[in-house]
Amino acid sequence: MKRHQTIPAHLRYTISDFNRQFPTDDACIEHLKEQRFPGGLVFCETCQGDRKLHRVKGRPVYACDECLTQFSPMAGTIFEHSSTSLRLWYYAMYLMASTRCGISAKQIQRETGVTYKTAWRMFRQIRSLLSEPDTQLEGLGVEMDEMYVGGKNKHGKRGMRGRDNDEKTPVFGMVERGGKGRVMAFVTPDVKAATLFPIIAERVLPQSTVFTDEYSVYDQLGKHANCYEHKRIQHKQNIYVTGDVHTQTIEGFWSLVKRGIGGVYHSVSRKYLQTYLNEYSFRYNRRDQGNLIFNAILKRVSERVDSPLVSKESGNPVAQ
Ligand SMILES: [Zn+2]
Numbered sequence: 001m002k003r004h005q006t007i008p009a010h011l012r013y014t015i016s017d018f019n020r021q022f023p024t025d026d027a028c029i030e031h032l033k034e035q036r037f038p039g040g041l042v043f044c045e046t047c048q049g050d051r052k053l054h055r056v057k058g059r060p061v062y063a064c065d066e067c068l069t070q071f072s073p074m075a076g077t078i079f080e081h082s083s084t085s086l087r088l089w090y091y092a093m094y095l096m097a098s099t100r101c102g103i104s105a106k107q108i109q110r111e112t113g114v115t116y117k118t119a120w121r122m123f124r125q126i127r128s129l130l131s132e133p134d135t136q137l138e139g140l141g142v143e144m145d146e147m148y149v150g151g152k153n154k155h156g157k158r159g160m161r162g163r164d165n166d167e168k169t170p171v172f173g174m175v176e177r178g179g180k181g182r183v184m185a186f187v188t189p190d191v192k193a194a195t196l197f198p199i200i201a202e203r204v205l206p207q208s209t210v211f212t213d214e215y216s217v218y219d220q221l222g223k224h225a226n227c228y229e230h231k232r233i234q235h236k237q238n239i240y241v242t243g244d245v246h247t248q249t250i251e252g253f254w255s256l257v258k259r260g261i262g263g264v265y266h267s268v269s270r271k272y273l274q275t276y277l278n279e280y281s282f283r284y285n286r287r288d289q290g291n292l293i294f295n296a297i298l299k300r301v302s303e304r305v306d307s308p309l310v311s312k313e314s315g316n317p318v319a320q
Pocket of ligand 1: 044045046047048051064065066067068069
């Protein structure tokens with residue numbers, strides 16, 4: 001792929017690197033175990049002590065050296081109830097991390113040989129790891145803007161129209177100027193001040209400079225309790241940049257999203273739009289990491305676990 005040539009060597013992670021690091025299911029299990037129980041150490045609730053784990057032969061679980069309570073690295077992760085091999089999961093994550101514009105479930109199906117239904121499920125699960133709920137925007141200022149995403153119409157064209165169109169799903173986005181240049185985007189029920197201002201207050205530090213266009217919903221932003229300095233660009237007068245006053249960074253992000261939705265995902269239902277936005281934001285916020293973004297996705301697996309570490313399948317007492 002041509003694009004790979006533009007990634008600096010130290011940020012490159014090729015398919016050979018992947019095959020070398022993860023040649024088998026066992027290598028993936030071992031990797032996941034290290035993520036969740038670094039050094040193979042765990043506090044065993046059953047026998048109440050810091051214990052070492054050993055692999056249980058022939059099964060994707062580990063056991064406490066002292067009391068044999070079993071620990072599954074997959075418990076609570078997106079892999080937990082899946083019959084798809086762990087290596088295929090890893091490969092799907094690798095694929096998702098290795099394209100700039102994202103790939104479709106169809107491509108995952110083609111590349112991995114799983115059924116479309118399985119590919120779609122894997123795709124959704126992996127994307128569910130990519131939200132960034134705690135991010136606060138800093139930098140020299142924050143641009144904000146809304147856009148509308150529509151599904152396919154009868155003529156197969158995807159619409160991205162302006163405000164006041166009920167059939168379109170509104171999306172609100174903000175991006176940092178300078179600093180890390182991070183973006184965040186949200187599906188919102190509407191674009192009223194009562195909806196957008198709480199999102200802004202939660203994510204943008206007080207006294208930040210905020211840049212918007214002239215849309216009336218932003219009128220009160222300069223009077224917000226967070227003391228924002230509000231600068232606006234007059235798009236209606238065909239002015240798009242005045243000094244540092246513009247919203248071109250967030251608009252650039254919108255065009256990435258639109259291209260992605262149009263070119264890769266074909267159509268997006270309202271139900272899944274937020275996860276698409278999460279994926280695009282995750283990628284955009286790590287755009288200087290080349291395809292080491294794969295590591296960032298792998299790390300999310302163990303950061304986002306939702307149940308105890310102990311294997312539910314084990315016949316041993318379950319430590320809670
Ligand atoms: Zn134990």
